[in-house]
Amino acid sequence: MAIALFLSVLLIAACGLIYELIAGTLASYLLGDSILQFSTVIGAYLFAMGVGSWLSRFIGKGLVQRFITIELLVGLVGGFSSSILFLAFAYTQAFRFVLYLLVIIVGILVGLEIPLLMRILKDRFQFRDLVAHVLTFDYLGALGASLLFPLVLVPKLGLVRGALLFGIVNAAVALWSTWLFREQLPRHQGLRVLCALVLLALGGGMFSADYVMAAADENLYSDEIILSRQTRYQRIVLTRWKDDIRLFLSSHLQFSSRDEYRYHEGLVHPVLAALPTARRVLVLGGGDGLAAREILKYPHIEQVTLVDLDPEMTSLFSTHGYLKQLNAGSLTNPRMRVINADAFVWLEQSRDLFDAVIIDFPDPTNFSLGKLYTTAFYRLLGHHLSQSGFFVVQSTSPLFARQSFWCIVETLKAAQFQTFPYHVYVPSFGEWGFVIAGRQPWHPPVTLPAGLRYLTVSNLPTLFDFPLDMTAVTAEPNRLNDQALVRYYEEDWKKLTH
Amino acid sequence: MRRREILGAPLLQLSRKARPPIAGGYVMDGFALGHRLRDGGRFEPARQTTKVETVIAGGGMAGLSAAWWLLKKGYGDFVLLEMEPEAGGNSRFGQNEVSAYPWGAHYVPVPNRKSPLVRELFEEVGLIENGELNERHLCHSPQERLFLHGRWQYGLEPEVGLSRQGREQFARFEEMVAGRHATGKWTIPHALGEVDGKLEGQGFGAWLKENGFDAPELLWYLDYSTRDDYGSSITDTSAWAGLHYFAARDHDEKGPFCWPEGNGWLVRRLRERAAAKIRTGAVVYRVERRGAGWRVRSAAGDYEAKRVIWAAPSFLASRLVEGAPPALGFSYSPWVTANVTLERMPKMAASAELAWDNVIYGSPSLGYVVATHQSLRTHQEKSVWTWYYAMAEKTPAEARKLLLSASWEYWRDRVIEDLSRPHPDIAECVSRIDVFRNGHAMVRPTPGLLGGEGRRTLLRGLPGLYFANSDLSGISIFEEAQYRGVEAARRVLS
Ligand SMILES: Cc1cc2nc3c(=O)[nH]c(=O)nc-3n(C[C@H](O)[C@H](O)[C@H](O)COP(=O)(O)OP(=O)(O)OC[C@H]3O[C@@H](n4cnc5c(N)ncnc54)[C@H](O)[C@@H]3O)c2cc1C
Numbered sequence: 001m002a003i004a005l006f007l008s009v010l011l012i013a014a015c016g017l018i019y020e021l022i023a024g025t026l027a028s029y030l031l032g033d034s035i036l037q038f039s040t041v042i043g044a045y046l047f048a049m050g051v052g053s054w055l056s057r058f059i060g061k062g063l064v065q066r067f068i069t070i071e072l073l074v075g076l077v078g079g080f081s082s083s084i085l086f087l088a089f090a091y092t093q094a095f096r097f098v099l100y101l102l103v104i105i106v107g108i109l110v111g112l113e114i115p116l117l118m119r120i121l122k123d124r125f126q127f128r129d130l131v132a133h134v135l136t137f138d139y140l141g142a143l144g145a146s147l148l149f150p151l152v153l154v155p156k157l158g159l160v161r162g163a164l165l166f167g168i169v170n171a172a173v174a175l176w177s178t179w180l181f182r183e184q185l186p187r188h189q190g191l192r193v194l195c196a197l198v199l200l201a202l203g204g205g206m207f208s209a210d211y212v213m214a215a216a217d218e219n220l221y222s223d224e225i226i227l228s229r230q231t232r233y234q235r236i237v238l239t240r241w242k243d244d245i246r247l248f249l250s251s252h253l254q255f256s257s258r259d260e261y262r263y264h265e266g267l268v269h270p271v272l273a274a275l276p277t278a279r280r281v282l283v284l285g286g287g288d289g290l291a292a293r294e295i296l297k298y299p300h301i302e303q304v305t306l307v308d309l310d311p312e313m314t315s316l317f318s319t320h321g322y323l324k325q326l327n328a329g330s331l332t333n334p335r336m337r338v339i340n341a342d343a344f345v346w347l348e349q350s351r352d353l354f355d356a357v358i359i360d361f362p363d364p365t366n367f368s369l370g371k372l373y374t375t376a377f378y379r380l381l382g383h384h385l386s387q388s389g390f391f392v393v394q395s396t397s398p399l400f401a402r403q404s405f406w407c408i409v410e411t412l413k414a415a416q417f418q419t420f421p422y423h424v425y426v427p428s429f430g431e432w433g434f435v436i437a438g439r440q441p442w443h444p445p446v447t448l449p450a451g452l453r454y455l456t457v458s459n460l461p462t463l464f465d466f467p468l469d470m471t472a473v474t475a476e477p478n479r480l481n482d483q484a485l486v487r488y489y490e491e492d493w494k495k496l497t498h
Numbered sequence: 499m500r501r502r503e504i505l506g507a508p509l510l511q512l513s514r515k516a517r518p519p520i521a522g523g524y525v526m527d528g529f530a531l532g533h534r535l536r537d538g539g540r541f542e543p544a545r546q547t548t549k550v551e552t553v554i555a556g557g558g559m560a561g562l563s564a565a566w567w568l569l570k571k572g573y574g575d576f577v578l579l580e581m582e583p584e585a586g587g588n589s590r591f592g593q594n595e596v597s598a599y600p601w602g603a604h605y606v607p608v609p610n611r612k613s614p615l616v617r618e619l620f621e622e623v624g625l626i627e628n629g630e631l632n633e634r635h636l637c638h639s640p641q642e643r644l645f646l647h648g649r650w651q652y653g654l655e656p657e658v659g660l661s662r663q664g665r666e667q668f669a670r671f672e673e674m675v676a677g678r679h680a681t682g683k684w685t686i687p688h689a690l691g692e693v694d695g696k697l698e699g700q701g702f703g704a705w706l707k708e709n710g711f712d713a714p715e716l717l718w719y720l721d722y723s724t725r726d727d728y729g730s731s732i733t734d735t736s737a738w739a740g741l742h743y744f745a746a747r748d749h750d751e752k753g754p755f756c757w758p759e760g761n762g763w764l765v766r767r768l769r770e771r772a773a774a775k776i777r778t779g780a781v782v783y784r785v786e787r788r789g790a791g792w793r794v795r796s797a798a799g800d801y802e803a804k805r806v807i808w809a810a811p812s813f814l815a816s817r818l819v820e821g822a823p824p825a826l827g828f829s830y831s832p833w834v835t836a837n838v839t840l841e842r843m844p845k846m847a848a849s850a851e852l853a854w855d856n857v858i859y860g861s862p863s864l865g866y867v868v869a870t871h872q873s874l875r876t877h878q879e880k881s882v883w884t885w886y887y888a889m890a891e892k893t894p895a896e897a898r899k900l901l902l903s904a905s906w907e908y909w910r911d912r913v914i915e916d917l918s919r920p921h922p923d924i925a926e927c928v929s930r931i932d933v934f935r936n937g938h939a940m941v942r943p944t945p946g947l948l949g950g951e952g953r954r955t956l957l958r959g960l961p962g963l964y965f966a967n968s969d970l971s972g973i974s975i976f977e978e979a980q981y982r983g984v985e986a987a988r989r990v991l992s
Binding site: 371 | 633634636637638639640641751752753851873874875876877879
């Protein structure tokens with residue numbers, strides 16, 4: 001009997017600590033700054049427990065009944081606390097308010113528990129033993145909970161189910177108490193029914209935890225981050241808003257799933273459709289596999305070599321369900337050869353020759369990236385291009401970064417190539433520019449692969465016409481020892497944001 | 499383990515997280531050999547004597563350039579004797595698992611239109627192709643930056659917080675320099691032009707004062723320049739030399755040429771060409787007259803030669819070469835270079851990206867040069883930085899005393915302290931600091947050196963012996979070393 005009583009003390013203590021840990025963890029998980037969140041949650045919780053202890057003096061009669069009701073309440077509020085918090089974060093502006101409200105309610109209720117229990121037991125034990133035993137089991141319970149929480153609860157059950165499980169423990173203690181203290185309980189039948197109802201609710205919660213999480217997720221991440229990964233080279237972030245998935249690399253937008261077909265059709269087909277005998281294609285950058293998807297539409301292309309710096313990028317786009325669907329599994333296609341290397345260095349060491357090269361590097365935002373747009377780079381590339389081949393360079397926006405765009409054209413000319421600049425309207429980017437370069441004149445293709453969504457044989461040549469606000473401006477070529485492009489790029493975008 | 503230690507162990511672990519220790523030490527320490535030569539120390543007499551028409555003593559840029567010229571002209575009857583395990587002198591380099599790196603000379607400016615020898619060599623080794631400079635070997639953007647008022651700016655001329663008066667003085671100085679350049683008398687090598695005797699006899703500091711230049715930023719910038727080029731402060735440098743650096747260059751195209759191993763890149767190519775003629779570990783300890791010719795005694799054997807090109811520093815000749823004049827008026831600046839290996843890059847400021855040459859305003863050091871700068875990679879995790887320090891604020895003799903007495907730890911701490919200003923987390927990034935101390939690194943163009951008697955006698959040479967070290971030019975740069983070497987070779991051929 002005594003053991004059973006103290007065991008319930010232990011369980012109650014464990015539950016109390018678990019709710020506190022859940023609140024702290026969730027707050028730091030959702031709001032960040034874990035030091036602040038944990039400190040304030042623990043502080044508020046301990047303070048509320050003090051309030052609860054103080055309030056216990058106002059409870060006079062029917063101690064056992066009150067105790068059981070409080071247990072049920074703790075179980076209910078604590079058990080649903082993390083579900084409520086997730087939903088509050090996803091659907092309301094008042095996450096902090098809900099957080100501290102819950103912490104204070106649970107804290108007050110837990111603060112009531114032990115004083116009441118001590119008073120219930122005061123006639124069964126010597127006061128000296130009572131205090132010693134109750135507090136011992138209280139602290140033991142805390143120890144157990146603090147170990148269980150990080151080692152089992154969070155990894156195995158998750159925060160939502162973990163909280164519900166301990167709610168059930170609370171309710172079970174309540175139910176058990178109706179037997180333990182049955183002599184002191186005049187009408188225990190009604191209480192047992194109440195216990196059963198609470199248990200049922202919590203159990204139901206356990207079952208529907210997935211729905212709760214899904215509902216919360218849906219809103220939590222609408223236009224929010226669905227994937228964020230810091231690799232050795234960059235920060236990869238994927239966001240979603242309704243059916244629009246966007247990829248950001250180190251905070252620069254790479255594509256929006258709604259209109260990326262415009263960009264990638266525009267990047268690939270003007271060159272490839274004009275080279276009906278091309279066999280081998282090189283893609284530099286483009287680890288998302290979207291350019292490759294377009295290239296693979298040509299059955300006569302035997303091999304596509306894709307060189308991208310970041311292995312995490314290419315592996316993400318080879319394995320992630322949605323992304324694989326977006327690039328039509330291009331990266332795992334048997335005609336693909338994926339190489340993770342720094343493009344300039346790779347070109348220097350490689351001896352391969354290609355009929356077409358698709359260059360899809362990030363914009364020249366710094367001197368390191370600017371190297372990939374220099375005369376030296378294009379000259380080297382020329383050594384890997386077959387005599388009748390072409391390459392195309394994504395060349396930032398001729399509207400927003402006009403001088404940068406024409407600087408790339410100048411650079412290609414300085415490297416002894418003929419150039420054929422064009423532009424495509426991509427709603428999420430605005431007007432976007434590309435330059436085809438080669439050793440002989442490029443002519444618009446007379447056929448295009450089936451299934452395109454943007455390009456037609458008749459609209460393709462019109463892309464090469466530049467409206468007045470995008471026509472050529474003078475610019476210095478971009479050289480390794482004098483990277484004019486990085487300067488222009490900074491000036492162009494500065495103009496735009498001021 | 500006693501109980502107290504067991505109890506103490508966890509407490510010890512509470513102390514501050516230890517940094518990984520920085521490895522390194524002194525490298526290529528030449529002090530012992532240098533002093534032995536100076537003090538007329540004994541060397542093993544040679545077992546064999548070889549007859550050869552010409553001996554080149556010293557395999558720095560000057561000696562290697564003499565060899566290059568002789569071979570180009572089809573003249574093969576010579577040896578080059580170099581005391582170090584490898585030729586290169588002040589243009590030597592090292593290499594570790596991260597990068598090759600320089601120990602001294604690290605760049606050559608874009609050659610002037612009227613620097614024929616430099617152009618000839620550069621065409622031969624592919625630095626100039628069809629009249630065009632090879633972009634790969636030109637220093638990539640960004641070339642230089644300066645740490646000033648707690649932030650980096652591009653370029654070495656202070657711009658941040660410069661007063662109007664400072665701005666005007668920079669502009670006026672540039673104007674004066676441009677005017678001098680336009681005369682065509684300021685050339686590289688300077689022997690092709692004319693040296694203004696009045697300017698050469700005067701201190702640069704005094705000249706600046708006389709011309710009303712007193713803006714602290716300009717004076718810092720010019721003092722930095724003379725320390726960087728000559729190892730001497732503006733007060734110890736002649737006004738001619740101080741101006742020469744600015745007035746003698748064409749500045750047509752953005753340079754300079756630079757390489758991971760610094761001018762070692764050129765050394766490699768010159769060494770390849772003369773490989774069969776070079777004897778290393780061959781210190782020349784005595785050169786005596788032998789009839790109409792010379793007997794050159796070295797650790798690699800004795801040589802009987804008709805002619806000698808003395809490409810080792812000129813001040814050594816009066817001790818080692820029979821009948822050689824003392825190098826009157828010649829003084830040499832001591833230098834310390836440290837190659838700092840970084841396991842990771844320190845956190846970079848947003849204001850300016852890491853440049854090739856990175857200078858810290860107000861520091862006694864010359865900042866650091868990044869050996870991996872010319873890499874074509876877009877991502878670098880490790881690097882080697884070469885930290886330069888010309889000990890210009892002390893007299894050379896005092897500085898040499900410090901060089902001799904200071905431990906490697908002293909330099910390690912100075913390097914870290916200096917780099918910590920712009921890079922507070924540098925100590926956590928560095929795995930190794932190798933230090934090279936060089937007591938007589940380069941000649942100082944002190945006022946009056948060029949017009950002085952000491953230099954004039956050396957220029958004349960001795961019968962069949964020609965002096966060729968770059969110190970004869972009074973300024974220690976690649977172009978002068980090459981010119982002196984080739985000039986001596988021409989005298990051999992004539
Ligand atoms: C730290 C530092 C940085 C520099 N940076 C640059 C730079 O960036 N650009 C530039 O153009 N110049 C630079 N210089 C100048 C450099 O000195 C010259 O470029 C050039 O390398 C000098 O060549 P030299 O052959 O005249 O002299 P040294 O390089 O001094 O050559 C003399 C050679 O003679 C050998 N020797 C000496 N005594 C004997 C003996 N008894 N027997 C046999 N051999 C002997 C030496 O070992 C050495 O190899 C720098 C110099 C230093 C010290």
